[in-house]
Amino acid sequence: PTTPATAGAGAAEPAVPAAAVYARATPEQKLSLIERMRTSGEVVAMTGDGVNDGPALRRADIGVAMGGRGTEVARQAADLVLADDNLDTVVSAVEEGRRVYANIRRFLVYGLSGGATEIAVMLLGPLFGLALPLLPAQILWINLLTHGLPGVALGGEPADPAAMNRPPRPPDQSILRAGLWQRVVRIAIVLTAVTLGVAVWALHTGRPWQSMAFFALGASQLGVALGSRARPGSLANPALLVAVAGALLLQLAGLYVPLLRDLLGTEPLALGDLAIVAGLSVLGYAAARLDRILHREPPPR
Known part of the structure; x- marks a missing residue:
C-alpha cells in the first residue's frame, strides 16, 4: 500500500x-x-x-x-x-464544455446521416427504376433547409441532465468514435429506405414519385433533428422547434408555390399522398429516438 x-x-x-x-x-x-x-x-x-x-x-x-x-x-x-x-465556476465550465461537445456530435449525426442518405438515394435509385431520383436543385433546396436554421438551432440544445454523472472522455478519443459513425449509418439506412420506398411505390401507382421522394427526404431529415434533442418532449430549446417548423413549411412551399415549383421542378401532391408521405417521414424521428435508446454510448475508459 x-x-x-x-x-x-x-x-x-x-x-x-x-x-x-x-x-x-x-x-x-x-x-x-x-x-x-x-x-x-x-x-x-x-x-x-x-x-x-x-x-x-x-x-x-x-x-x-x-x-x-x-x-x-x-x-x-x-x-x-x-x-x-x-471554484463552483469550474463545475459550470465543465458542464458547458460537455454540452458543446455533445451538441457537436449531435449535429454530426444529423448532418452526416442526411448527407449519406442523399448519396445512397442517388446511387441506389436507378436500380429500382428511378432514372434520376432527385434533381440537383431539389438536393440543394433540401440541404439549405435541413442544414440551415435547424442545424444551427441544434447547437443551442441544453445539457443532458446526466452529463455531469459521466467520467471524462479519453483525451485521444476521436469525436467520430463512441458509436457515432455507427449511429450515422443506422439512421441513414432508415432514411434511405423511407425515401426509396415512397418513390418506388409512387412510381408503380402513377403518382408524382420524384416530388414525393423530395418531400420524404426533407421531412424525414427534419424528424431526425427533433429526435436528436437532449430533452425530447419538453419545451427546452424552442428555437429548434421553430426552425424545424419553418423548414417544413418551406418544404411544403416547394411543392405548392408556383414560383418554387418552376425552380425546383416539383409537382403538387394530393392531400392523401401528402398525408402518406408525412406519416412515413415520422420514421426519421423514430429512428433517431430508438437508436439513442437501444444503442447508448459506451462509457468512457
Missing part, C-alpha cells in the same frame, strides 16, 4: 495518490502527483494562485488559476482563469 506524503520538503514522495487530501506539498511533489495521476489514466485539473503553482498548472491537463487573487505567473501558466475566484 502507498503512503501519503507528509509535510515538509524531506517527505517521501508518494508512489500513487492514495489519499483524498495532501497538505503543504512542495512544488516538486505537486508535479510528481500530477504526473503519476496522468500516467494512471486520470484527467487532472490543477487549481492554484501562487508563483510556486506555475509548474503544476502548466503540467496538468487543465490548469485553473484564480483571476482575482492569483499572481501573474499563475494566470499565464493556466489554461483557464476564474475571474470570480469561485
Whole structure:
C-alpha cells in the first residue's frame, strides 16, 4: 500500500495518490502527483494562485488559476482563469464544455446521416427504376433547409441532465468514435429506405414519385433533428422547434408555390399522398429516438 506524503520538503514522495487530501506539498511533489495521476489514466485539473503553482498548472491537463487573487505567473501558466475566484465556476465550465461537445456530435449525426442518405438515394435509385431520383436543385433546396436554421438551432440544445454523472472522455478519443459513425449509418439506412420506398411505390401507382421522394427526404431529415434533442418532449430549446417548423413549411412551399415549383421542378401532391408521405417521414424521428435508446454510448475508459 502507498503512503501519503507528509509535510515538509524531506517527505517521501508518494508512489500513487492514495489519499483524498495532501497538505503543504512542495512544488516538486505537486508535479510528481500530477504526473503519476496522468500516467494512471486520470484527467487532472490543477487549481492554484501562487508563483510556486506555475509548474503544476502548466503540467496538468487543465490548469485553473484564480483571476482575482492569483499572481501573474499563475494566470499565464493556466489554461483557464476564474475571474470570480469561485471554484463552483469550474463545475459550470465543465458542464458547458460537455454540452458543446455533445451538441457537436449531435449535429454530426444529423448532418452526416442526411448527407449519406442523399448519396445512397442517388446511387441506389436507378436500380429500382428511378432514372434520376432527385434533381440537383431539389438536393440543394433540401440541404439549405435541413442544414440551415435547424442545424444551427441544434447547437443551442441544453445539457443532458446526466452529463455531469459521466467520467471524462479519453483525451485521444476521436469525436467520430463512441458509436457515432455507427449511429450515422443506422439512421441513414432508415432514411434511405423511407425515401426509396415512397418513390418506388409512387412510381408503380402513377403518382408524382420524384416530388414525393423530395418531400420524404426533407421531412424525414427534419424528424431526425427533433429526435436528436437532449430533452425530447419538453419545451427546452424552442428555437429548434421553430426552425424545424419553418423548414417544413418551406418544404411544403416547394411543392405548392408556383414560383418554387418552376425552380425546383416539383409537382403538387394530393392531400392523401401528402398525408402518406408525412406519416412515413415520422420514421426519421423514430429512428433517431430508438437508436439513442437501444444503442447508448459506451462509457468512457
